[in-house]
Amino acid sequence: MEKTPLDQVEPVAETAPTISVAGAAPAIAPDRETDQLRVTLGEFEGPLDLLLYLIRQDQVNIYDIPIARITDEYLRYLNLMQELDLAVAGDFLVMAAQLIELKSRMLLPRDPFATEEEVEDPRAELVNRLLEHEKFKAAAEMLWSRATVERAVFTRAEIETDKNNPEVAVGLFDLLTVFQKILARHKEEVLMEIEREEVTVAEMIERLRNMVRSAGELNVMKFFEQAKSRRELVVAFLSVLELVRLAEISLTQRETFGEITARAVNPA
Amino acid sequence: MSEQAKAAKEAEADLAEMVESDEIEGTREISASELKAITEALIFVADDPLDSKTIARVLRVDQPTVDEAIQSLVEEYSGRSGGLQLREIAGGWQVSTRPEHHEHVRAYLKSKPSAKLSLASLETLAVIAYKQPVTIPEILEIRGVQSPSAIKTLLDKRLIVAKGRKETVGRPMMYGTSKEFLIQFGLKDLSELPSIEDFQDLAGDVTNE
Numbered sequence: 001m002e003k004t005p006l007d008q009v010e011p012v013a014e015t016a017p018t019i020s021v022a023g024a025a026p027a028i029a030p031d032r033e034t035d036q037l038r039v040t041l042g043e044f045e046g047p048l049d050l051l052l053y054l055i056r057q058d059q060v061n062i063y064d065i066p067i068a069r070i071t072d073e074y075l076r077y078l079n080l081m082q083e084l085d086l087a088v089a090g091d092f093l094v095m096a097a098q099l100i101e102l103k104s105r106m107l108l109p110r111d112p113f114a115t116e117e118e119v120e121d122p123r124a125e126l127v128n129r130l131l132e133h134e135k136f137k138a139a140a141e142m143l144w145s146r147a148t149v150e151r152a153v154f155t156r157a158e159i160e161t162d163k164n165n166p167e168v169a170v171g172l173f174d175l176l177t178v179f180q181k182i183l184a185r186h187k188e189e190v191l192m193e194i195e196r197e198e199v200t201v202a203e204m205i206e207r208l209r210n211m212v213r214s215a216g217e218l219n220v221m222k223f224f225e226q227a228k229s230r231r232e233l234v235v236a237f238l239s240v241l242e243l244v245r246l247a248e249i250s251l252t253q254r255e256t257f258g259e260i261t262a263r264a265v266n267p268a
Numbered sequence: 269m270s271e272q273a274k275a276a277k278e279a280e281a282d283l284a285e286m287v288e289s290d291e292i293e294g295t296r297e298i299s300a301s302e303l304k305a306i307t308e309a310l311i312f313v314a315d316d317p318l319d320s321k322t323i324a325r326v327l328r329v330d331q332p333t334v335d336e337a338i339q340s341l342v343e344e345y346s347g348r349s350g351g352l353q354l355r356e357i358a359g360g361w362q363v364s365t366r367p368e369h370h371e372h373v374r375a376y377l378k379s380k381p382s383a384k385l386s387l388a389s390l391e392t393l394a395v396i397a398y399k400q401p402v403t404i405p406e407i408l409e410i411r412g413v414q415s416p417s418a419i420k421t422l423l424d425k426r427l428i429v430a431k432g433r434k435e436t437v438g439r440p441m442m443y444g445t446s447k448e449f450l451i452q453f454g455l456k457d458l459s460e461l462p463s464i465e466d467f468q469d470l471a472g473d474v475t476n477e
Binding site: 048 | 312313315353362363364365366367368370373377381384385387388390391393394395397398409410411412413414452453454455462464467
């Protein structure tokens, strides 16, 4: 047995206050599995659980719950939790409020003119919820016993296949395929590098300047068409703009959407 | 007996027909006893419960023929009262040890009983199993207490799965049980769960004390 510091805490939990309501006592105890302190509110999962416990403990008929008595015991239990410095969960407080409301409704005189069918027991909804809750508690127990039997049944151990053993899942051909892919990718990268050896804007400006000077004028559309790539086209466009800005060339267009001609402004 | 023989004959006829039509080299007729043996072998190697439809597809025979072979196997297993059982679980068939031998099997495997679900998780699972598809607010209504950690545990253990959203205010997620749930709780299908009304009778009995 592994000694954890929590083992030393245990005696404290055992000597926890023995005060209880109807035999149920909230407590703090160390949880061996998770090394955390576990707060147990009796065996209660929630307010419905606590209420069911109190009803069963007093052996009262669930269809005729003495609301005043059960509400008192419920509230005493909440007080006990607070005395132990346990933060009372909101769900428990909501139920307390509902119980107190029920208790006051039970005290109101019944409508003397209402027929037998019209008089609805204010407890009916709570009783239905309690019964529904109890059904699912029983269902949970059934699942628990089923799971216990199932855990005693074993199937064969896992068979080693290529699927569940990635170390042997690769054959020679897989390796070759991957190698070819890497080679192909490497080729693509080389191509990229060549593309970068393209014309710069400065070179393009020089080229355009020479063409305009030698011919006197130049069809701009034709100049653009000479571009071999998208990038070169952009560079060509930029160089035209640059020469216009420097007032070395001027652009003319005879008609809308017609051809644009570049002319040297100041022929040397 | 005659029915079984008839079915086997039919299976053979089917196979013969298939061999003729497909003209697959090496394919030959499977006899009834061979079919039973191969079916057993397939159920044994399958990682998950194996259904007769899959077996029929692999062996290229009629599903009823496979069902008969399985039925005959089940009888053999139970008649032999050996260490193994063949049973239907989560819509398929599985070979496993018998629960009564768990102590010795565990001693050999050096395995401890696996972590149990907490009471909160089990109750939440029970609500989901019987009310599915069900939303978290609906679970809260029945249990009377929030169960976020229980939901997370059940999702982590793959016992429940999300089943779409409910077309209502906030479109909350709906949950239902998974195939893993059927396997872990040893159920053929959901209809094998005892009716929730049976539990009501139980609750009523206690009341009358």
